[in-house]
Amino acid sequence: MTILIETRDVSRAFAVGRGLFAKKRMLHAVNGVSLAVREGEVLAIVGESGCGKSTLAKMLLGLLAPSAGAVLIGGTDARSLARVEIARRVQPVFQDPYSSLNPRRRIADIVALPLEVHRVGASGERRRRAVEMLERVGLPARLAPAYPGQLSGGQRQRVAIARALVMQPEIVICDEPTSALDVSVQSQILNLLMDLQRELGTTLVFISHNLAVVEHIATRVAVMYLGRVVEEAEAGALFGAPQHPYTQALLASALTPEPGLGVPDLGLGPAFPDPLSPPAGCAFHPRCNRRFAPCDAVEPVLQPRAGGRVACHLAGV
Ligand SMILES: Nc1ncnc2c1ncn2[C@@H]1O[C@H](COP(=O)(O)OP(=O)(O)OP(=O)(O)O)[C@@H](O)[C@H]1O
Ligand SMILES: [Mg+2]
Numbered sequence: 001m002t003i004l005i006e007t008r009d010v011s012r013a014f015a016v017g018r019g020l021f022a023k024k025r026m027l028h029a030v031n032g033v034s035l036a037v038r039e040g041e042v043l044a045i046v047g048e049s050g051c052g053k054s055t056l057a058k059m060l061l062g063l064l065a066p067s068a069g070a071v072l073i074g075g076t077d078a079r080s081l082a083r084v085e086i087a088r089r090v091q092p093v094f095q096d097p098y099s100s101l102n103p104r105r106r107i108a109d110i111v112a113l114p115l116e117v118h119r120v121g122a123s124g125e126r127r128r129r130a131v132e133m134l135e136r137v138g139l140p141a142r143l144a145p146a147y148p149g150q151l152s153g154g155q156r157q158r159v160a161i162a163r164a165l166v167m168q169p170e171i172v173i174c175d176e177p178t179s180a181l182d183v184s185v186q187s188q189i190l191n192l193l194m195d196l197q198r199e200l201g202t203t204l205v206f207i208s209h210n211l212a213v214v215e216h217i218a219t220r221v222a223v224m225y226l227g228r229v230v231e232e233a234e235a236g237a238l239f240g241a242p243q244h245p246y247t248q249a250l251l252a253s254a255l256t257p258e259p260g261l262g263v264p265d266l267g268l269g270p271a272f273p274d275p276l277s278p279p280a281g282c283a284f285h286p287r288c289n290r291r292f293a294p295c296d297a298v299e300p301v302l303q304p305r306a307g308g309r310v311a312c313h314l315a316g317v
Contacts, residue, residue: 003075004170004203005060005090006036010069011227012055016276027275029055031227032069037171042197042204044218044235046211046250048272052227053207057175060205062086074170088118091164095176097156101148108134108144111162118167133162137192154185158192165196173205178213190217211250215239220308223247226275226283233308243310245288282313290314 017024058064112130
């Protein structure tokens with residue numbers, strides 16, 4: 001299958017530190033991630049808050065430069081592609097539909113803007129395509145002249161989806177597209193994304209902290225922990241037989257969802273580690289109930305597992 005976008009050993013560090021003159025420390029938000037997104041698939045990226053999902057998403061979108069490694073779009077290093085070229089092929093849907101839409105623009109204009117930027121058709125044609133796209137995502141044409149402030153959260157997210165799809169990009173990167181919405185609306189938006197993905201054949205990268213959310217939509221899942229991919233597999237294999245203790249914990253917490261659940265309580269004891277001083281060895285070992293000799297000293301590398309890869313010393317025993 002064709003690989004549309006891939007990361008090769010990609011990392012992103014941020015210099016952080018209090019005050020102007022305080023010594024800066026490096027925070028490794030994403031650490032040596034290699035992932036390939038294949039045509040037509042829905043790749044879910046899951047993990048707790050702070051594990052680096054959005055940082056990875058921004059690098060896939062060309063909004064953030066990697067500090068090491070590379071992002072390849074259609075086999076070409078994204079650094080040698082123009083910003084508009086990346087935007088034509090890779091489009092985002094962000095978490096917060098309140099801040100991601102310009103409040104002073106009418107929604108038909110918001111959806112038509114990418115067409116304008118890429119100089120597609122005359123203004124009448126652009127407007128027709130924008131209204132068509134709005135209807136496609138379940139918004140009546142009469143809302144075309146409305147402003148974002150007149151819409152509900154779910155309707156705004158539909159506008160964001162219409163804007164992402166209007167240029168028929170190869171890939172749409174959805175970063176927690178439902179987690180800012182009311183629970184009752186979340187499944188509508190998920191279903192819409194699934195329908196559009198099937199109808200248009202768009203490839204999706206779907207980011208979420210909740211495995212339960214991705215269970216119905218993902219064809220493949222990558223699990224991140226403290227900036228690294230710790231397990232990656234076909235959805236059936238991952239949900240049927242999770243190998244990494246962290247994936248198992250995520251799955252267990254996802255099986256007992258509460259309405260309005262934010263970040264799941266994994267029942268793992270110690271909280272998510274400080275990314276400024278990551279644990280030695282396997283970063284997950286302080287929370288792992290199956291840790292043994294090598295775990296606090298040797299960092300496990302990704303190894304093949306049925307239908308994917310896993311980075312855990314248990315996989316080798
Ligand atoms: N611009 C930045 N400057 C400094 N640190 C940053 C910056 N952006 C992200 N980070 C840090 O990098 C780590 C990963 O952040 P990121 O937003 O990618 O996580 P996430 O998995 O998307 O979390 P969430 O589920 O809360 O959205 C966090 O520790 C975060 O504080
Ligand atoms: Mg995020």
